[in-house]
Amino acid sequence: xxxxxxxxxxxxxxxxxxxxxxxxxxxxxDEPLIMVYNLDHFRALAKESNDRFNxxxxxxxxxxxVMSLLKEAIKSGLGAEVASFGELKIAELAGFTPDxxxxxxxIKTIQELEYAINLGVVINVDNFQEMDRVVEIVExxxxxxxxxxxxxxxxxxxxxxGKYADLSTGVPTSKFGxxxxxxxxxxxxxxxQYNWMRGVHLHVGSQGFEMYQTSDAVVKVMSLVKEINGLTxxxxxxxxxxxxxxxNFDTEQDKPTFTDYSTHLKERIxxxxxxxxxxxxxxxxxxxxxxxxxISQVEYAKKSGGRDIAVVHAGANLYIRTxxxxxxxxxxxxxxxxxxxxxxxxxxxxxxxxxxxCCFAADLLVKERLLPTINxxxxxxxxxxxxxxxxxxxxYNLRLAPPIFAVESVDGKTYxxxxxxxxxxxxxxxxxxxx
Numbered sequence: 001x002x003x004x005x006x007x008x009x010x011x012x013x014x015x016x017x018x019x020x021x022x023x024x025x026x027x028x029x030d031e032p033l034i035m036v037y038n039l040d041h042f043r044a045l046a047k048e049s050n051d052r053f054n055x056x057x058x059x060x061x062x063x064x065x066v067m068s069l070l071k072e073a074i075k076s077g078l079g080a081e082v083a084s085f086g087e088l089k090i091a092e093l094a095g096f097t098p099d100x101x102x103x104x105x106x107i108k109t110i111q112e113l114e115y116a117i118n119l120g121v122v123i124n125v126d127n128f129q130e131m132d133r134v135v136e137i138v139e140x141x142x143x144x145x146x147x148x149x150x151x152x153x154x155x156x157x158x159x160x161x162g163k164y165a166d167l168s169t170g171v172p173t174s175k176f177g178x179x180x181x182x183x184x185x186x187x188x189x190x191x192x193q194y195n196w197m198r199g200v201h202l203h204v205g206s207q208g209f210e211m212y213q214t215s216d217a218v219v220k221v222m223s224l225v226k227e228i229n230g231l232t233x234x235x236x237x238x239x240x241x242x243x244x245x246x247x248n249f250d251t252e253q254d255k256p257t258f259t260d261y262s263t264h265l266k267e268r269i270x271x272x273x274x275x276x277x278x279x280x281x282x283x284x285x286x287x288x289x290x291x292x293x294x295i296s297q298v299e300y301a302k303k304s305g306g307r308d309i310a311v312v313h314a315g316a317n318l319y320i321r322t323x324x325x326x327x328x329x330x331x332x333x334x335x336x337x338x339x340x341x342x343x344x345x346x347x348x349x350x351x352x353x354x355x356x357x358c359c360f361a362a363d364l365l366v367k368e369r370l371l372p373t374i375n376x377x378x379x380x381x382x383x384x385x386x387x388x389x390x391x392x393x394x395x396y397n398l399r400l401a402p403p404i405f406a407v408e409s410v411d412g413k414t415y416x417x418x419x420x421x422x423x424x425x426x427x428x429x430x431x432x433x434x435x
Contacts, residue, residue: 011334012252014038015293015381016342017415018407022295023340028379031424032297033313033402037386038415039072040408041291045258046076052262053281054273056122058102060206060243060284061087063387066404068421069288070094081282085112088121102240102282104154104201106176113137117149122280124154124201124240126177131190138196150238152199153187155180155224157217159204176203180224191228195235199280200225203242206285211256211264214244218269239272240280241265247289249331249384254290258283285387292386294318294402298378308352310374314382315356315363317399318389323356326367333365335372336379343372354380358397395433401425 018036027034049057058079061070065087070080071094079100080091085108091101098120106126108116110133116123117137125131134151156177172179178187191197202221204214218241225236248255266273273279296312303309315323322329333354335343349372356363365382374380393401403424407415 011342011381011383013413014041014407014409014415015334015383018293018405018418019295019336019342019379019381020340021407021415021418022405025418027405027418028297031403032299033294034424035292035294035385035390035402035404036418037069037292037404037406037421038408039291039406040412042069042072042287042386043076045254045287045291046073046078049258049281049283049287050077052258053279054275055238055277055279055281056100056102057281057283058100059287060282061091062391063284064288065090065391066422067094068404068406070096073287078287081284082121085109085115088112088116092119099150102280104203104282108133110137117141117151120148122150122199122238122240124152124199126154128178128183128186135194138194146196149196150199151197152201152236152238152240153178153190153197154201154203155187155221157202157204157220158182159213159217159220177201180220184224187224188228188231191235192231195232198236199238199240200228200236201240201242201280203240203282204244206243206283207246209244209246211245211261214241215265215268218265218272222269222271237278238280239277240282241272243282243284243286245283245286247285247384247387249289249329251332252290252383258286288387289384290386292384294382294385294389296380296382298374298376298380301374301376301378307368308350308374309355310352310378310380311355311357312365312380313357313399313402314380315354315365316358316360316396317356317394317401318385319356319365319382320392320394321388322365323363326364331365331385332383333369333371334381334383335374336381338375338377338379340379343378345370345372348373357399358394395430398427398430398434400427400430 058081059073060081062083080096081102082088084105101121103116103121103123154177156179158172158179158181204217296314298310300311354366404422406421
């Protein structure tokens with residue numbers, strides 16, 4: 001039995017308010033599954049990040065490519081890190097200015113590179129073959145255009161993996177970037193040959209790293225930056241340290257914070273904060289995860305082999321990593337009854353599964369967890385769901401992506417209204433995708 005994640009814990013008041021507002025406004029009349037964001041929480045995190053880091057703070061679009069929320073990020077002073085041409089286009093359409101769009105895709109066609117370079121976004125080059133493509137494009141430009149470019153290499157620091165190997169992007173054999181230990185001299189040769197190469201980028205992973213592990217990688221790459229700048233009269237002006245601030249999925253608390261991380265980096269690499277460089281960051285999960293919840297109505301409650309099973313509308317369609325890696329990606333859930341009353345388990349609890357909606361046996365949102373008694377028509381809230389889950393929504397079984405709502409307060413405490421910010425997917429739209 002999973003006792004570590006047994007649920008009789010409370011949740012923040014805004015989540016209870018959101019639950020009751022959803023019921024009061026009859027949101028579940030037609031929709032058994034919704035997502036809700038707390039915009040106040042996101043704005044506070046964005047402000048803290050901007051206050052603690054100088055330079056360009058971007059959000060990873062892959063973590064949350066919902067148009068209305070991208071526009072919320074712009075209002076909060078953030079830029080956009082894009083990992084594909086599709087993400088580049090939606091960031092441009094949302095209104096991010098080119099100088100605050102960071103193009104990190106590990107696979108870029110010549111046409112995509114030409115578009116991005118002419119648009120004027122910041123580009124991180126993934127490999128030497130791509131570097132030669134960039135050289136071919138840039139060398140045809142006039143000197144005025146070249147002088148505005150911020151292009152650099154994604155340097156793989158080739159360090160050890162974090163807690164999650166499949167999210168560790170800076171290991172010696174990573175698919176991302178150019179290995180620093182493998183190709184240091186060749187990397188340097190490009191910078192000394194092309195004075196429009198003004199940036200450098202690294203990213204070791206966005207979850208499962210202690211701060212010292214991330215900063216170790218930054219220290220290693222900064223030694224390269226210092227060597228190049230010593231050879232080129234300080235040519236590198238932009239240092240992109242990636243993301244790497246892990247999210248606490250165990251409790252409601254935001255930890256570590258952007259303040260914690262900036263203080264740590266400032267102690268280890270003070271030159272990133274003294275104006276010597278434009279510091280770029282690419283946080284994603286740490287902006288959005290704890291701002292969002294998913295709420296599903298319980299469609300059925302049954303028993304099989306002595307196990308209580310509640311069937312809900314959230315499973316592999318939303319939580320792919322959780323479904324396939326239960327030991328690593330456990331998520332907290334809270335139970336509300338059919339009227340929206342929070343259930344603390346004092347009136348009964350049992351070890352049970354929350355079964356997702358998809359047609360395969362492993363689609364279990366929660367496995368063998370002690371939960372308050374759940375009945376048909378009750379609600380299950382899944383916490384820390386604001387990043388990556390919606391963007392990786394699965395077409396499997398043609399399950400429809402849920403509508404998204406938002407709450408915000410007048411005084412920072414009271415949430416008395418809920419608004420829809422994205423419509424749910426329709427059957428016609430889903431069928432059109434496969435037609």
